[in-house]
Amino acid sequence: MPEGHTVHRIANQFETDFLGEVLEITSPQGRFAAAAKLISGHKLSSATAVGKQLFLYFSNDLVLRIHLGIFGKWQFHSKSSNPNVVGEVRARFVGSTVVADLRGPTVCEVIGVDEVSQVLDRLGPDPLNPDRKGIQRARFVSRVQKSNQPIGQLLMNQSVVSGIGNVYRAELLFRAGIEPHRPGSTITTDELEALWVDSVKLLRVGVRTGVMITREELFNKNPEKSDRNFVYKREGQPCRLCGTKISIELMQARKLYWCSGCQK
């Protein structure tokens, strides 16, 4: 499930359930056992998300960096419940009342604050993080316009903008009416600023609802998966706005969906 909105939800959840608590951290599966000992028994001092990366800060100045990749998943449950456990638990976090289980992450490592800075330096602006003066938006615009790569590729590049994945990429470009093959350098500042503002909007809906809904009229409903989007996974079906068949192709080895009628 992981695009940026998922990771921000998890950061919020960690602060709600565990902030200030001493956590017992283990690795039932074993692969995280040695690193878990470095942070187990210490207090959680904050949980933050940047793009698709989660950073858990502990009172002994160590940081747990987690990246879910395609497969990673979180499960939270109360300490007293006995949930139906499926699969291997890489890391388990036990607080006073809540237990969080992590499965299948692509990255789960304990690092120092210097290494955190190195990771953050690689990441582009995150539409979900505060941007009162528009500095992050300007960084996004400038990074796109400096490149001749197609915008469909740039939106997936985490050093251009962080937190957007394959679903939001397709949907944002559809909503903006931008053809995914257009080089970044040909996209106007107005178009890019609107794209940024729309990404803030869609990702916030994702954080609030937990699902990627991109059709305005469904923001406050609980639509079926097949109804949530305009183009994603709708290849060959008629566009919801103009009726043109939705196109699909591989771009950078990922499936790209768009409407040749609406996106010029």
Added chain:
DNA sequence: TTGTCATGCATAC
């Protein structure tokens, strides 16, 4: 039971 696919990314060539 087996095969395929998935909201990601690093690395080697």
Added chain:
DNA sequence: TATGCCTGACAAG
């Protein structure tokens, strides 16, 4: 550009 890795759900047989 190709490959490997993280794992579970679902379709095909």
